[in-house]
Amino acid sequence: MAAVIGMVAFILVMIAVSTGAIITGVLQTNLTAQVSAAVNNVQVGATSTASDVLANGPFPDGTVLVLRSPSTGDTGAYIDGRSVRALDGPQVDEIRDAVADAVTTGMPDSDTVDLPGLGDYRIGFRAGQLGTVAVLGLPLSQVTATIGAILTTVALVTAGGLFLLAAIIALVIRVGLRPLRSVSETATRVASIRMDQGDVSIDERVPDEQVDDHTEIGQVGAALNSLLDRVDASLAARARNEEMMRRFVADASHELRTPLASIRGFSELSLRAMRQAQDDESRQRIEMAVETTEQSLERIQAQSLRMTTLVEDLLLLARLDEGQELVYGTVDLTRLAVEAVGDARPAGPDHAWSIDVDDEPVELAGDASRLNQVVANLLANARTHTPAGTEVTVAVAREDDEAVLRVHDDGPGIDPSVASQLFERFARADRSRDRKTGGTGLGLSIAKAIVEAHGGTIAVQSTPGDTTFEVRLPAKPRDPA
Known part of the structure; x- marks a missing residue:
């Protein structure tokens, strides 16, 4: 606000000063023209005095006239309201000296003189016949009064405009910053919360x-x-x-x-x-x-x-x-699944094990030992938490750019209430599965950690008689034909 109001005030002051200077010049030019016109209208006789000329002619109030005539000498007078008053000696001398200086220095036929007791005057002189010289002056008080009135008006308008501008800016800023105050209040309330x-x-x-x-x-x-x-x-x-x-x-x-x-x-x-x-x-x-x-x-x-x-x-x-803990290399996921099923058959002879793989091996970049641990954990989970006679099927396939491993069993399924926590550490199988051996509850969490470390995902879908664990891993790009 201070910057804006200060800049506007500076601009308004400069405008006022410039306007005052221009108007002052115009008024003084007009006054000089009036003095020249008035002095040319002075009719001087052989025995005329300044008082006679002012009394007989239409001159404005405040006009000063000094006449030099061989017969009457130097006479001076001025109009004061409706009467004509004579100038005293010092006043006449001041005008005569100003005219003499102007003539000596070659200045134009107008000048400004300060008359004691009367103020500043703009004077002009003209030499007449028979050796007469007429010097006429008009007061600068009218110009000064006009300029003063203009400057006073400009000052009042400027002050009022600045006050109005300050009020409008304050209102605009207050309304504009209302959202910022709301932000500040919100931040203050948040800062007071124990975290x-x-x-x-x-x-x-x-x-x-x-x-x-x-x-x-x-x-x-x-x-x-x-x-x-x-x-x-x-x-x-x-x-x-x-x-x-x-x-x-x-x-x-x-x-x-x-x-x-x-x-x-x-x-x-x-x-x-x-x-x-x-x-x-x-x-x-x-x-x-x-x-x-x-x-x-x-x-x-x-x-x-x-x-x-x-x-x-x-x-x-x-x-x-x-x-x-990962050592990357080329891994044949199909071979891992076949070997894992071969290891699972002796460990779970009371289960039916089958495998479904494509003729073309599914390869990916990963840690073979850790991925083998994933498959082994999934098969151990199916063997441990399903009753005897359950059929477990391991399937490996390539889908687009992903290698997919599915472990399916037709056991009793997983309780939906614990399915979302199945991959957490120390998670236990749900009650619908008969847990024959007391594991640590880390098998599936380890499988999830290994799969995610390879940039893959692991999920489970389960209904009674249909449970499938699905592992998706980025597959190795196919060799160009």
């Missing part, structure tokens, strides 16, 4: 009426709303991740607690048996202690292997999340 703990949700948004993509401030409001949407989504994702992490830690602790408790129990049993054998040196007691210790060590070894498998699976998931 360092608990389930945080940001519901504050800039009102829709303050969001306009056609204005810069409206775009700021839209950008803030978009930012708050992203932050709110990030906070929700963080809360979900924290909840998953808490559940993950609890599940991992539960999985590790059982083998650790078994190891501790069998260790204590072995120590107790050894102490009893030391106290009683009978052969039978020693043999019993050796047998107990051997069985305990076998159980300890089994539980240690279980913990090792669990830790290795967790480490694999962590490395896959970091983009590590």
